[in-house]
Amino acid sequence: MFRLANPNRFMQWSGKLLPWCAIATAIFLGLGLWLALFVAPPDYQQGESVRIMYVHVPSAYMATTVYAIMAVASAVALIWRHPVADIAAREAAPLGAGFTLLCLVSGSLWGKPMWGTWWVWDARLTSVLVLFFLYLGYIALINAFDEPTRGARAGAILALVGVVNLPIIKFSVDWWNTLHQPASIFRLGGPTIAASMLWPLAVMALGFTLFFVTLWLMRIRSALMAAKLRALRLQQAV
Amino acid sequence: MEVVDQFLAMGGYARFVWPAYAVAVIVMGGLLIETIVTYRKRRRALDAAEKLRR
Numbered sequence: 001m002f003r004l005a006n007p008n009r010f011m012q013w014s015g016k017l018l019p020w021c022a023i024a025t026a027i028f029l030g031l032g033l034w035l036a037l038f039v040a041p042p043d044y045q046q047g048e049s050v051r052i053m054y055v056h057v058p059s060a061y062m063a064t065t066v067y068a069i070m071a072v073a074s075a076v077a078l079i080w081r082h083p084v085a086d087i088a089a090r091e092a093a094p095l096g097a098g099f100t101l102l103c104l105v106s107g108s109l110w111g112k113p114m115w116g117t118w119w120v121w122d123a124r125l126t127s128v129l130v131l132f133f134l135y136l137g138y139i140a141l142i143n144a145f146d147e148p149t150r151g152a153r154a155g156a157i158l159a160l161v162g163v164v165n166l167p168i169i170k171f172s173v174d175w176w177n178t179l180h181q182p183a184s185i186f187r188l189g190g191p192t193i194a195a196s197m198l199w200p201l202a203v204m205a206l207g208f209t210l211f212f213v214t215l216w217l218m219r220i221r222s223a224l225m226a227a228k229l230r231a232l233r234l235q236q237a238v
Numbered sequence: 239m240e241v242v243d244q245f246l247a248m249g250g251y252a253r254f255v256w257p258a259y260a261v262a263v264i265v266m267g268g269l270l271i272e273t274i275v276t277y278r279k280r281r282r283a284l285d286a287a288e289k290l291r292r
Contacts, residue, residue, distance in 0.1 A: 052254065055262045
């Protein structure tokens with residue numbers, strides 16, 4: 001695994017993988033959008049407003065998954081001082097922040113017609129808002145040092161401390177009273193959501209995942225190119 | 239056209255459903271454009287620097 005993470009090796013295999021990821025992203029997001037808007041049935045209670053779910057649930061899933069990925073990359077960077085791991089963590093953050101924002105806004109737009117309010121300060125909503133601020137804090141922190149390696153280390157520690165928020169988000173709907181519904185997909189005993197809605201949701205979630213992987217690979221490559229460019233310029237200056 | 243109108247009306251929830259999809263397009267499209275623009279800029283700069291070195 002570490003051989004694949006060598007910067008030159010990474011550039012090689014990610015360059016080959018990238019076009020396939022991009023094509024798969026386009027296919028699954030396109031298919032997911034079509035299923036979500038045209039094929040999936042309206043809900044018997046929520047009517048057509050349930051179509052917000054196909055944006056809200058995948059973005060919520062990505063918001064937390066990307067944070068977990070960022071924390072793992074941060075741990076690898078702290079323990080093994082691996083340069084690509086630092087870059088991987090840093091480049092995941094804006095994507096995760098974007099998904100979290102999307103989750104909050106789409107949830108608000110779904111909450112208004114269904115709960116009668118845009119926002120409540122309950123455990124689920126508040127813990128996801130905390131997640132959003134963790135992403136923003138992380139991005140601010142890694143850029144706050146003159147020496148990039150110190151910023152990366154401080155950021156990695158923040159990312160790891162913030163991991164406690166992930167189980168809080170997941171179990172907030174069970175531990176506290178909330179307007180938010182409990183888990184209906186990743187739960188013991190299997191999903192309780194109807195198959196006609198689960199399939200479009202799964203396709204959309206896969207599309208979101210592929211979208212993240214594609215952009216993440218591109219951003220890591222971008223950062224590695226910038227590092228190489230700096231090294232070349234230093235060489236020329238000598 | 240009635241079919242289209244009916245679809246766009248989203249059973250009366252149009253003003254919640256469409257903004258949710260619009261925000262998705264804006265957020266994900268914004269990230270996509272920013273990523274591609276930076277990538278291309280660096281690719282070009284790196285190619286130019288490597289050509290200079292040879």
